[in-house]
Amino acid sequence: MKKYKEYWLKLSIKRKLLTYFFIISFVGAVVNLYLHTNNYKIMNEFNRNLMSYYMVNELLVEIRNNQVFAEDYLKNLNTESENKFIQTKDEIYRLIGELDEEFSSMESTFSINAIKYSSESYLSQWSNAIELRKNKESKYFIDYYDGMKIYHYTEKYVQDLLYIALDEGARFYNDLAEEYEAIRTLSLILIFITFTLSLFFGGIFSNYIVAPIKKLAESSAAIAKGKLDVDLLEVKSRDEVGILTDSFNHMSKSIRALVNSLKQKALIEKKLHEEEIELIKTQQLLQEAEFLALQSQINPHFLFNTLNTISRTAMFENAHDTSKLIIALSNIFRFSLRNTGKFISLKDELDVIEQYIYIQKFRFDERLNFDIQCYMDISDIYLPALLIQPLVENAIVHGIEPKIQGGRVRIKIYKNDFATYIKVMDTGIGMTKEKIREILSEQEQKSKNRKSIGIKNVYHRFRQFFNDESQFIIQSKLGVGTIITMVIPNEFRGRENV
Numbered sequence: 001m002k003k004y005k006e007y008w009l010k011l012s013i014k015r016k017l018l019t020y021f022f023i024i025s026f027v028g029a030v031v032n033l034y035l036h037t038n039n040y041k042i043m044n045e046f047n048r049n050l051m052s053y054y055m056v057n058e059l060l061v062e063i064r065n066n067q068v069f070a071e072d073y074l075k076n077l078n079t080e081s082e083n084k085f086i087q088t089k090d091e092i093y094r095l096i097g098e099l100d101e102e103f104s105s106m107e108s109t110f111s112i113n114a115i116k117y118s119s120e121s122y123l124s125q126w127s128n129a130i131e132l133r134k135n136k137e138s139k140y141f142i143d144y145y146d147g148m149k150i151y152h153y154t155e156k157y158v159q160d161l162l163y164i165a166l167d168e169g170a171r172f173y174n175d176l177a178e179e180y181e182a183i184r185t186l187s188l189i190l191i192f193i194t195f196t197l198s199l200f201f202g203g204i205f206s207n208y209i210v211a212p213i214k215k216l217a218e219s220s221a222a223i224a225k226g227k228l229d230v231d232l233l234e235v236k237s238r239d240e241v242g243i244l245t246d247s248f249n250h251m252s253k254s255i256r257a258l259v260n261s262l263k264q265k266a267l268i269e270k271k272l273h274e275e276e277i278e279l280i281k282t283q284q285l286l287q288e289a290e291f292l293a294l295q296s297q298i299n300p301h302f303l304f305n306t307l308n309t310i311s312r313t314a315m316f317e318n319a320h321d322t323s324k325l326i327i328a329l330s331n332i333f334r335f336s337l338r339n340t341g342k343f344i345s346l347k348d349e350l351d352v353i354e355q356y357i358y359i360q361k362f363r364f365d366e367r368l369n370f371d372i373q374c375y376m377d378i379s380d381i382y383l384p385a386l387l388i389q390p391l392v393e394n395a396i397v398h399g400i401e402p403k404i405q406g407g408r409v410r411i412k413i414y415k416n417d418f419a420t421y422i423k424v425m426d427t428g429i430g431m432t433k434e435k436i437r438e439i440l441s442e443q444e445q446k447s448k449n450r451k452s453i454g455i456k457n458v459y460h461r462f463r464q465f466f467n468d469e470s471q472f473i474i475q476s477k478l479g480v481g482t483i484i485t486m487v488i489p490n491e492f493r494g495r496e497n498v
Contacts, residue, residue, distance in 0.1 A: 010297065031190045038183045046445040052102040053165045059095040062088050063119070067151055070126045074133050074144055082130060089123050099161070110118045111161040115154055122150035125133050184419060184481070212245055223252065309363045325362060328355045334475075335385075343465075344385045346422075350411070353389050357409075360396055367406025368396065375414040381495050384465050387458060391424040391484055394454050399428020399482060400446040407481070420493065422486045439474065 066088035072081040096116050103112060125147035132140035219230045230252060234245075315321055335352050349371060357370045392409060400407040407427035414421050439455050455474075462472050471487035 024194075027197070029223075031187070031194060034190075040069050041086070044080070048102075050163075050167045050417060052099070053169055054103065055095055056158065056162045056165050059092065059099065059115075060155070060162060062091050062095065063155060066092060066123070067148075070144070073130060074140065077133070085126075085130070089127075092119055092123070093222070103161075103165075103168075105164070107163060108164050108168070111157055111164060114157045115161065116152040118157060122147035122154060125150070150169050184462070204360055217246065223255065229256070309359065311426075312360055321362075325359055328358050331355050332359075342385055343382045346381040346383055346388075348372065348412070349383060349388050350374075352386070353392055353411070356389060356392065364400070364406060365397070368400055369406075369408040371408075371410050373410065373412045373414075376415060376420070381420060381488070382492075384461050387461060387465075388422065388424065390454050390458050395421070395424060395426035395428060395482065399426040399430070402429050415490070417490075419490055420488045422488070424484045425481065427481040430478040430480055430482055431474070432478065436474045437474060440472070466492065 064084060069081045069085040069088060072078055073085060096112065096119065099112050100116075105107065125143040125277065129140040129143035129147065132143065222230050313325060332352060332355050335348075336356075354372075357368075361368060361370075388411070392411070395409045400409065410423075410425045412421075412423040412425065439459060459472050460472070466488065469489060470492075471485070473485040473487070474482070475485070476482040
């Protein structure tokens with residue numbers, strides 16, 4: 001017994017379920033087979049009794065038909081009636097032989113024997129009467145009337161047998177009804193017992209599986225709430241539930257060991273926290289130093305181009321225009337020196353750009369078109385000083401200047417519910433995809449291309465200021481132009497430093 005118990009505990013849940021359902025199905029099949037077998041037996045007995053009654057009634061009909069055919073031939077010499085007389089005579093003998101096998105009671109046996117002998121007698125006399133009539137002998141009617149006397153007795157014997165069959169059928173039906181009622185009662189009892197046993201063993205089996213899972217759920221909920229000192233669960237089975245319970249116990253012990261280890265490490269981390277804060281401050285100072293270094297890389301090429309423009313203007317125009325150029329240039333230098341390392345509003349940045357464009361218009365004249373499209377209040381948006389101006393300068397010097405027909409530079413500023421968009425667009429010569437990847441690369445690359453250095457500096461300053469939370473997008477097509485988009489989240493509006 002202990003061996004079978006150990007085997008049961010090692011079985012998987014799937015096999016246990018299959019075993020349980022197989023037993024229930026087998027019991028149900030046995031009960032169903034028993035009920036069907038008894039019902040089939042009752043139906044066969046009933047059909048057999050009904051067939052006996054039908055055969056007696058058929059015998060009575062054949063005897064009467066035989067008398068009609070014999071009389072018709074004797075009166076009319078109808079050959080067809082003779083043939084039918086012979087056929088009914090053969091059928092009567094066949095039915096009598098089958099009735100002898102169907103009935104088993106003493107009374108029915110006497111009746112069948114009486115029918116057998118009397119029918120042989122009158123059929124023999126009627127056959128002689130037909131032969132005499134066929135030979136045209138006048139004494140044929142003597143055999144016919146003698147046979148009629150015996151025929152009436154035979155008909156009475158058949159009717160008696162029919163009553164006997166009815167009486168036996170009634171008794172048999174009552175016996176069948178009682179037997180069927182007993183089977184019905186037994187069937188209900190068996191169904192009730194099977195149903196009760198199924199519920200009983202089903203309840204035991206489900207509780208065998210559900211109870212450990214319920215304990216697992218309660219312990220898991222306790223651990224989820226922070227109570228780690230839960231008791232270890234005990235399950236005797238070695239199926240999936242047992243494996244799950246062992247795994248849970250192992251996990252619970254591992255979590256407790258891990259928490260204790262974390263508590264010990266927390267003391268060490270607390271001591272290292274102050275050193276870590278100092279390290280962060282040092283990193284911030286280094287970042288600010290790098291930011292100022294990047295911001296200080298202003299392209300001197302603009303200064304030389306501007307001076308050349310002023311020189312040419314002084315040669316061909318009055319000093320009034322030259323004065324304006326000098327004032328614009330001085331404003332730009334004053335702004336640059338005053339705001340080095342600082343953060344300015346976007347509005348101030350655009351004012352400086354307009355001063356810069358005023359100077360460049362003298363160089364390019366009609367070859368340069370410039371406009372600003374601003375659809376929002378920009379006074380509360382702060383950026384590092386000279387963040388957009390290098391992009392405009394790059395668009396003019398490297399995008400518009402190489403084109404003979406010149407081009408257009410446009411600054412477009414708008415916002416939605418999430419961010420502010422600043423776009424610097426030009427219709428210059430454009431850039432290749434490789435150049436764009438080089439500019440946006442995180443790795444430092446040695447490049448003699450001033451165009452790459454200028455935009456790359458702006459890109460790194462933009463990333464450092466916004467802590468990688470914004471987007472710097474470059475879209476360009478050779479021969480068509482370039483669009484540089486800076487996407488600034490709305491939470492940075494009104495912030496003057498990071």
